[in-house]
Amino acid sequence: MKLYNTLSKRKEEFVPLEARKVKMYVCGPTVYNFIHIGNARPMIVFDTVRRYFEYKGYEVNYVSNFTDVDDKIIKKAIEEGVSANEISQRYIAECKKDMAGMNIKPATTHPLATEEICGMVEMIHKLIEDGYAYEKSGTVYFRTRRFKEYGKLSHKNLDDLQSGGRSLLITGEDEKEDPLDFVLWKPKKEGEPSWESPWSDGRPGWHIECSVMSKKYLGEQIDIHAGGEDLVFPHHENEIAQSEAANGKEFSKYWMHNAFLNIDNRKMSKSLGNFFTVREISEKYDLQVLRFFMLSAHYRSPLNFSEELMEASKTGLERIINAVDNLKHLIGATKTVAMSAEEQKLLDATSVYVSDYEKAMEDDFNTADAIASIFELVKYVNTTVHVEQSKEFFQHLIALIVKLTDILGIIVDKAEELLAKDIEILIEERQLARKDKNFQRSDEIRDELLKQGIVLEDTREGVKWKKA
């Protein structure tokens, strides 16, 4: 399996630290509002990475944090006149709802920054002891130039950064030894939540939390650290500096970063205000469609979001779901149970789609290509099956499609809802009307059912229905 490592700027063969195990950490959202669809991209992408590893038999320890202490959370709390904790708890709960809708597996552990302050204080203390950090008026800074490899992830050198000019201007008035130093701990301001520390009552800087939580739940060394590409610098660069300075060993072997989701080819971000929340999208689409849409491009390519593209994704996803529905219908329609030798051969022929699929996934999780294999399988199924074949054959085909879509977190085999008795009666009546060529009545019934969200399809094998 190959994956692109931001650290080396190339695809590398994945070799786990420990056989058959993957330790991965994905930077999670700051919870001060509903998550937007840009936040959803890494969640979907790395959940898919996790699912593929699990499919390959790895045991994945997947840790993803919630940043629940932050300026924006405090600001929101003040606006609403409630506690910061209330805000973060609320949006963690909402975020989990959205994640469930997108079929994102809960992480093995979802740590909260506010519950790990103790570990942060410890790590900061160690960094000061070793000369990697220093305190000025209650604020603790990381001494960036002391960490010789600073810049290795983002491939920047310190002098370039400094000559950039902007950082100098912005940080001109504080007490840093060097403009590139960053905050590990800062004193509270009036009314802010705070924790005790040897330096001041205050709260941790943003970067230290991930270093600490990763260490606590996964150990000093992990396999994969992931997040959005904007986190490469400074967040992940700083994490490396903190963790490697404190632990004295390589922090993460592989660094994976997803590209951005754009709207009208512009970056979507909270500060630009051009964003959609996942919740908004869920009012119009099944979030499965959003997930399918996100996986239709490679995770390292920018992806443009629009309603038109969502519609296309919806139709495409329906094509796969229809194939499965059709198979389920055939299972009910056929009388043959056991699979014939001929059918076994037809089934064996599907292995090419599975191997294409795996090949795509093993090449840095090329989900776009993997989806193409699924479509090819769907086409094969649609052109191969007919009602004289066996239940067993159809069941195998369903299982195959489900296997491949499930790795992508796409649900195609929705649990059958029971048809209400009166709906069944209506379908029966419509069939009689059609037999009598009373098409007015049959269309009436179809329209009526449509109003209730039931779509009827007349096929050679009888009437099929599905939810609209």
Next chain:
RNA sequence: GGCGCCAUAGCCAAGUGGUAAGGCAAAGGUCUGCAACACCUCUAUCACCAGUUCAAAUCUGGUUGGCGCCUCCA
């Protein structure tokens, strides 16, 4: 100013040296009372220029256009 990415059909999107996957849309057809589903048919020389090579979308150089990071941000 520094660092970096991208440019493939109407749209989306794979493909990174051997002659263009897949999906959506559009068109024609089969099936069907109609519709829907499904199936069949059909649509590209890969931004531009120059070079390397028997061979380039794929490598090199340049041009144009778009974007990202360097500042909270997935």
